[in-house]
Amino acid sequence: MFEIVERQELAQGTIVSNWIKAPKIAVKAKPGQFVILRANETGERIPLTMADTDPEKGLINVIYMVVGKSTALFKTLQVGDSYRDVIGPLGAATHLEKVGKVVCVGGGTGIAVLHPITRGLKNIGNHVFAVIGSRSKDLLIMEDRMRAASHELLICTDDGTYGHHGFVTDKLKEVLENNKDIGLAVCIGPVPMMRACCNVTKGFNVKTLVSLNPIMVDGTGMCGCCRVRVGGEMKFACVDGPEFDGHQVDFDELNLRLRSYLPEEKLSYDMFKSAHKCSCGS
Amino acid sequence: EKIPRQQMPEQPADVRRHNFDEVPLGYTPEQAMKEASRCIQCKDPRCRQGCPVEVDIPAFIKCIKEGDFEGAIRKLWEKNALPAVCGRVCPQEVQCEGLCVLGKKDQPVAIGNLEKFAADYQRNHGRDVLPPKAAPTGKKVAVVGSGPSGLTVAGDLILKGHDVTIFEALHAPGGVLIYGIPEFRLPKAIVASECRYLERLGVNFEVNAVIGRSETVDELLERFDVVFLGVGAGLPMFLKVPGEHYIGVYSSNEYLTRSNLMKAYDFPNYDTPLVRGKRVATFGGGNVAMDSARTALRMGAEKSYIIYRRGREELPARKEEIHHAEQEGVEFMLLSAPVRFTGTDDGFLTGVECRRMELGEPDASGRRRPIEIKGSEFMVEIDTAVISIGSSANPLLTKSTPGLALNKWGNIVADPKTGKTMKPRVWAGGDIVTGAATVILAAGAGRVASNSIHDFLTFGW
Ligand SMILES: Cc1cc2nc3c(=O)[nH]c(=O)nc-3n(C[C@H](O)[C@H](O)[C@H](O)COP(=O)(O)OP(=O)(O)OC[C@H]3O[C@@H](n4cnc5c(N)ncnc54)[C@H](O)[C@@H]3O)c2cc1C
Ligand SMILES: Cc1cc2nc3c(=O)[nH]c(=O)nc-3n(C[C@H](O)[C@H](O)[C@H](O)COP(=O)(O)OP(=O)(O)OC[C@H]3O[C@@H](n4cnc5c(N)ncnc54)[C@H](O)[C@@H]3O)c2cc1C
Ligand code: SF4
Ligand code: SF4
Ligand code: FES
Numbered sequence: 001m002f003e004i005v006e007r008q009e010l011a012q013g014t015i016v017s018n019w020i021k022a023p024k025i026a027v028k029a030k031p032g033q034f035v036i037l038r039a040n041e042t043g044e045r046i047p048l049t050m051a052d053t054d055p056e057k058g059l060i061n062v063i064y065m066v067v068g069k070s071t072a073l074f075k076t077l078q079v080g081d082s083y084r085d086v087i088g089p090l091g092a093a094t095h096l097e098k099v100g101k102v103v104c105v106g107g108g109t110g111i112a113v114l115h116p117i118t119r120g121l122k123n124i125g126n127h128v129f130a131v132i133g134s135r136s137k138d139l140l141i142m143e144d145r146m147r148a149a150s151h152e153l154l155i156c157t158d159d160g161t162y163g164h165h166g167f168v169t170d171k172l173k174e175v176l177e178n179n180k181d182i183g184l185a186v187c188i189g190p191v192p193m194m195r196a197c198c199n200v201t202k203g204f205n206v207k208t209l210v211s212l213n214p215i216m217v218d219g220t221g222m223c224g225c226c227r228v229r230v231g232g233e234m235k236f237a238c239v240d241g242p243e244f245d246g247h248q249v250d251f252d253e254l255n256l257r258l259r260s261y262l263p264e265e266k267l268s269y270d271m272f273k274s275a276h277k278c279s280c281g282s
Numbered sequence: 283e284k285i286p287r288q289q290m291p292e293q294p295a296d297v298r299r300h301n302f303d304e305v306p307l308g309y310t311p312e313q314a315m316k317e318a319s320r321c322i323q324c325k326d327p328r329c330r331q332g333c334p335v336e337v338d339i340p341a342f343i344k345c346i347k348e349g350d351f352e353g354a355i356r357k358l359w360e361k362n363a364l365p366a367v368c369g370r371v372c373p374q375e376v377q378c379e380g381l382c383v384l385g386k387k388d389q390p391v392a393i394g395n396l397e398k399f400a401a402d403y404q405r406n407h408g409r410d411v412l413p414p415k416a417a418p419t420g421k422k423v424a425v426v427g428s429g430p431s432g433l434t435v436a437g438d439l440i441l442k443g444h445d446v447t448i449f450e451a452l453h454a455p456g457g458v459l460i461y462g463i464p465e466f467r468l469p470k471a472i473v474a475s476e477c478r479y480l481e482r483l484g485v486n487f488e489v490n491a492v493i494g495r496s497e498t499v500d501e502l503l504e505r506f507d508v509v510f511l512g513v514g515a516g517l518p519m520f521l522k523v524p525g526e527h528y529i530g531v532y533s534s535n536e537y538l539t540r541s542n543l544m545k546a547y548d549f550p551n552y553d554t555p556l557v558r559g560k561r562v563a564t565f566g567g568g569n570v571a572m573d574s575a576r577t578a579l580r581m582g583a584e585k586s587y588i589i590y591r592r593g594r595e596e597l598p599a600r601k602e603e604i605h606h607a608e609q610e611g612v613e614f615m616l617l618s619a620p621v622r623f624t625g626t627d628d629g630f631l632t633g634v635e636c637r638r639m640e641l642g643e644p645d646a647s648g649r650r651r652p653i654e655i656k657g658s659e660f661m662v663e664i665d666t667a668v669i670s671i672g673s674s675a676n677p678l679l680t681k682s683t684p685g686l687a688l689n690k691w692g693n694i695v696a697d698p699k700t701g702k703t704m705k706p707r708v709w710a711g712g713d714i715v716t717g718a719a720t721v722i723l724a725a726g727a728g729r730v731a732s733n734s735i736h737d738f739l740t741f742g743w
Contacts, residue, residue: 024496024497025496028495028496028497038453042545042551042552042553043553044544044553044554045453045544045554069553070553073553084453085453085489085490086490087451087453087490087492087496088492088495088496089495089496090492090495217536217539217540217544217554218451218452218539219492220451220492220495220516220676220678221516221517221676221677221678222516222517222518222535222539222676223518223533223535223536223539224518224520224532224533224535224536225532225533225536227520227526227527229527234520234522234526239678253527256527256529256628256629257527257529257629259529259628259629260529260557261555261557264549264550264555265555267550268549268550268553268555271550
């Protein structure tokens with residue numbers, strides 16, 4: 001059992017942060033890696049990136065958006081409750097490299113995934129520009145932690161309630177125009193955002209890492225559910241990734257496969273919501 | 283008067299194709315004793331040569347005949363740690379029963395059914411006593427993987443007084459027995475009971491431990507005297523034809539893991555979904571393919587096809603599985619190979635284009651090689667495809683373990699007589715060494731390795 005020792009609701013309760021007791025994972029985890037969690041015996045195996053770790057206290061931090069049944073179930077877990085299973089660290093760690101100047105772009109909960117990578121890039125001596133964005137000011141997460149993890153932080157909101165009024169791609173373009181010597185971009189967020197960022201960086205010929213989030217089951221390369229097409233080849237995101245060269249990724253195929261279970265997900269979420277109406281409000 | 287081979291009572295096909303309960307219902311004690319009396323107790327039993335672990339078949343059958351069911355299970359346990367499993371899933375027709383002398387003129391003794399009977403009887407009625415354990419040796423053994431090879435190693439070495447910990451990547455132990463082979467063929471309660479038995483003997487189970495990620499083999503070697511690798515051949519192979527990304531195309535590993543381990547057949551009581559196809563095609567002809575095609579029926583498919591590129595004679599599945607699949611209504615499209623999948627614009631699978639094949643000269647495997655017939659393409663309308671053309675070695679563990687020798691397919695090289703790998707203090711066995719094979723071969727490899735490990739821990743060689 002993996003106990004929750006700290007819990008916070010962010011972005012008006014649409015996003016939840018958990019610090020979980022998982023000492024063995026905490027000492028091993030590297031930026032870019034994820035865990036698979038299961039709330040209880042009947043639960044699904046859900047992949048979430050580690051947004052942070054505290055190896056001394058034996059804790060890992062996951063930050064997730066409530067989008068369906070399983071994440072809504074996670075949201076009902078309070079401090080002192082436990083996840084039944086936490087498996088990891090999984091996935092290949094980010095290859096952190098000193099390239100000089102880098103730009104890290106995050107959207108939505110992608111910021112949680114981006115955070116340890118940004119910090120890692122800064123720690124090994126890169127000059128780090130960070131661009132983060134959300135739909136609206138209330139939905140922006142981890143501003144402080146991202147500020148600490150970078151040298152310059154730029155903020156965008158779709159509705160202009162905070163920072164630049166517009167998409168992260170606007171600021172990404174600006175940073176690339178003003179800094180011709182940027183050697184690497186890391187862009188993590190919803191699929192359309194990552195695709196748009198890659199289109200921008202392609203124009204500047206800057207190598208771009210993205211982190212893919214296909215549906216997964218085992219996370220160890222056993223089932224092939226997480227297959228994605230990169231550079232025309234089939235890759236398993238759970239072991240070959242989740243990070244890939246964004247200019248090689250077939251985003252159309254990823255988008256399509258993410259919709260595999262729409263009717264089932266809806267059924268499951270609706271049943272959950274009607275059963276939990278009174279108790280938790282999610 | 284000659285006694286005929288006792289028929290195994292089964293759930294009727296039209297009933298069982300809609301449920302996940304076990305298909306054979308099991309012999310009654312009377313039936314078992316009657317079947318056992320058919321064995322002529324050969325002095326030089328051929329049947330035993332057909333069993334990879336040389337179970338003393340006439341001896342355990344004699345016990346059953348005399349009503350000494352506890353004696354029977356003891357005889358079985360001497361050679362085979364998993365009789366309840368093997369009685370159900372061994373390809374008996376090419377192993378023990380295939381060589382039984384009665385088979386020359388009549389039907390062979392139903393060795394598998396009797397083995398299943400003895401094991402089930404013990405589990406349901408047997409005295410609940412644990413076998414004696416040797417005094418603690420203070421030696422520590424790490425077993426990676428909890429399939430039949432790992433379970434056998436753990437069971438053997440715990441009795442010899444060593445301290446044993448099993449590390450399993452998934453959240454439940456049992457390997458393919460738990461995530462692959464479906465409930466209707468091997469009830470999960472049996473696998474769980476085997477694991478609980480080991481736990482009561484003192485074996486530690488650490489689930490959710492992905493060795494290579496959570497911890498490396500070299501790190502295990504710092505804490506343990508020896509490491510046994512029984513990680514199976516878990517990497518799914520795909521067809522590499524266009525359209526394999528469509529929604530509804532699964533590897534059999536994914537399809538079966540979702541339905542068995544994650545219990546998708548009980549969705550939405552369990553949270554994991556699985557596409558409930560109306561027209562399902564499974565590609566391949568082995569046990570895994572039969573399991574997938576039969577699972578599809580139970581998930582509500584109206585049509586469940588097996589599409590296989592060779593002929594009926596070449597189907598590698600157990601005869602009983604093919605027979606059961608046919609009874610339940612699985613349709614076989616033989617001598618057909620997929621060319622490409624088709625789908626809707628929003629990505630849902632709609633069909634598969636296939637091409638007819640004919641058989642040419644035998645290839646390296648001794649089976650006749652399928653050759654494409656040009657211009658013979660035809661379409662099959664399907665909404666789900668399960669690719670079941672085999673699996674190979676998963677590189678996750680081996681890539682993170684320097685010093686292991688691998689063959690060209692990525693399998694670990696180990697001495698077949700001892701299970702020793704090229705890396706000091708590391709043994710390996712089962713599918714990760716042989717490539718995808720059988721439960722009894724994996725269990726046998728576990729037995730070989732445990733003997734060698736015990737020698738090493740006791741005498742240093
Ligand atoms: C390696 C990896 C790391 C991840 N890290 C994080 C993380 O740090 N924080 C986080 O919030 N999420 C992360 N995700 C996504 C997360 O796993 C999914 O949001 C979650 O599985 C949804 O489960 P559910 O049952 O709540 O929703 P479901 O009922 O499964 O889905 C509800 C809706 O959410 C959308 N959805 C489903 N799966 C995904 C997905 N994988 N990505 C985006 N949208 C999806 C679909 O449109 C669907 O209709 C990660 C995914 C992967 C593969
Ligand atoms: C669907 C299906 C049906 C089959 N039907 C039959 C049949 O009827 N008769 C028959 O004889 N055989 C059958 N087989 C084959 C048989 O099940 C296998 O040959 C046998 O299970 C192999 O045993 P094993 O000990 O090598 O490993 P496996 O059973 O493959 O178990 C390996 C275990 O190791 C774990 N593991 C892998 N990597 C790691 C890691 N890095 N760290 C920790 N744990 C890890 C896996 O999660 C798994 O639990 C079938 C196989 C399948 C898939
Ligand atoms: S273990 Fe398998 S091959 Fe050996 S006797 Fe039993 S059923 Fe036959
Ligand atoms: S070969 Fe057949 S008859 Fe002879 S001992 Fe074996 S099971 Fe009995
Ligand atoms: S999640 Fe199963 S192979 Fe990646």
